[in-house]
Amino acid sequence: MQDAIEAIAEPRRREILRLVRDDELPAGAIAAHFGDVSRPAISQHLRVLREAALVSERRDGTRRLYRARPEGLGDLRDFLEQFWDERLEALQREAEREERKRRRERGRRN
Amino acid sequence: MQDAIEAIAEPRRREILRLVRDDELPAGAIAAHFGDVSRPAISQHLRVLREAALVSERRDGTRRLYRARPEGLGDLRDFLEQFWDERLEALQREAEREERKRRRERGRRN
DNA sequence: CACTTACGTAAGAAGGTGCTTACGCTTTGT
DNA sequence: ACAAAGCGTAAGCACCTTCTTACGTAAGTG
Numbered sequence: 125m126q127d128a129i130e131a132i133a134e135p136r137r138r139e140i141l142r143l144v145r146d147d148e149l150p151a152g153a154i155a156a157h158f159g160d161v162s163r164p165a166i167s168q169h170l171r172v173l174r175e176a177a178l179v180s181e182r183r184d185g186t187r188r189l190y191r192a193r194p195e196g197l198g199d200l201r202d203f204l205e206q207f208w209d210e211r212l213e214a215l216q217r218e219a220e221r222e223e224r225k226r227r228r229e230r231g232r233r234n
Numbered sequence: 235m236q237d238a239i240e241a242i243a244e245p246r247r248r249e250i251l252r253l254v255r256d257d258e259l260p261a262g263a264i265a266a267h268f269g270d271v272s273r274p275a276i277s278q279h280l281r282v283l284r285e286a287a288l289v290s291e292r293r294d295g296t297r298r299l300y301r302a303r304p305e306g307l308g309d310l311r312d313f314l315e316q317f318w319d320e321r322l323e324a325l326q327r328e329a330e331r332e333e334r335k336r337r338r339e340r341g342r343r344n
Numbered sequence: 345c346a347c348t349t350a351c352g353t354a355a356g357a358a359g360g361t362g363c364t365t366a367c368g369c370t371t372t373g374t
Numbered sequence: 375a376c377a378a379a380g381c382g383t384a385a386g387c388a389c390c391t392t393c394t395t396a397c398g399t400a401a402g403t404g
Contacts, residue, residue, distance in 0.1 A: 126245065133243040134362085135236065138313075145320065151381060165363055167382055186371045186380045194318045201318060203248075204311045207255065208304050244392085261351060275393055277352055296350045296401045 125199040127176035132197075136161070137169050141192050144179060150187040235309040237286035242307070246271070247279050251302050254289060260297040 132138050136158065143154055155166040170190060173179045178196040182189045242248050246268065253264055265276040280300060283289045287306040292299045 129239070129243045133239045136362095141317070145317065152379095161362090162364060163380095164365085164382075168362075171382080183371095186378095188381065192317075194322065197314055197318060201311075201314045204307055204314065207251070207302075208307060208311060246392095262349095271392095272394060273350095274352080274395085278392075281352080293401095296348095298351065 125203065128178060128196055128200050131172050131176040131178055132200075134169070134172075136166075137173055140166070140169060140173060140190075141178060144190045145192040145194075148182070148189045148191040150184075150189055152187070154190065235313065238288060238306055238310050241282050241286040241288055242310075244279070244282075246276075247283055250276070250279060250283060250300075251288060254300045255302040255304075258292070258299045258301040260294075260299055262297070264300065 132141070139157075140154055143149060143157060151167060151170060152163070154170070155161075155163040158166060170179065170181075173190075174181055176196060178193055179190045180193050182191075242251070249267075250264055253259060253267060261277060261280060262273070264280070265271075265273040268276060280289065280291075283300075284291055288303055289300045289306075290303050292301075
């Protein structure tokens, strides 16, 4: 999971993921979408994404076709889901504790 | 969202988030959980988490109490959710295209 | 008012990241 | 066989992170 998080922490890599989410694209086409950065730079980003298992690579002649592999984000997604849910449950338990406390105090007054 | 991703990209900060997910803890208690790192280092991590709105800070005398704020992860969670879902839909559309293609070819043979 | 507690902040060192330019490799046309 | 297309890789540079040590600060304590 560490690799996946570090991979998507970089904005350009998230943008690449969006590009190859619905379409399989060759490295050159991906690089062409970034006007402010060189092709080798994109090549390096693609390597990071590939090593994090966030994209698949397929060779077709001299070209290399990339495509998003969302399963690679599964662990991170689960981590967030769990964190989110369990924290809300904790808030819920707290609210109930508070509620009982209020009831007790009211009872003492009566 | 960028701040949130960068914040949780660091393993120690994810660990801190787990520590203060269910309990409100003072900075010192958090630092004490990390035997291999100094207290100021944890203080710096707490600042990153606070600026990313992933923890809340409350002062109590000389102490500062921290607690996870899961709402700060909402955008990232949504991003992953959307990415995941739309990619699966794309796979679904592709499978259907393939299915129609197979049907056409079978029809031509008959 | 000193002293202690519980912190944050500053400065600097060490290592990592992302970029560019230059080069190498593999496949495909001629 | 030779050239071109389409990439990845290497080296070096600028910048950013994370850590440590040293110091500063606000709130309780005698």
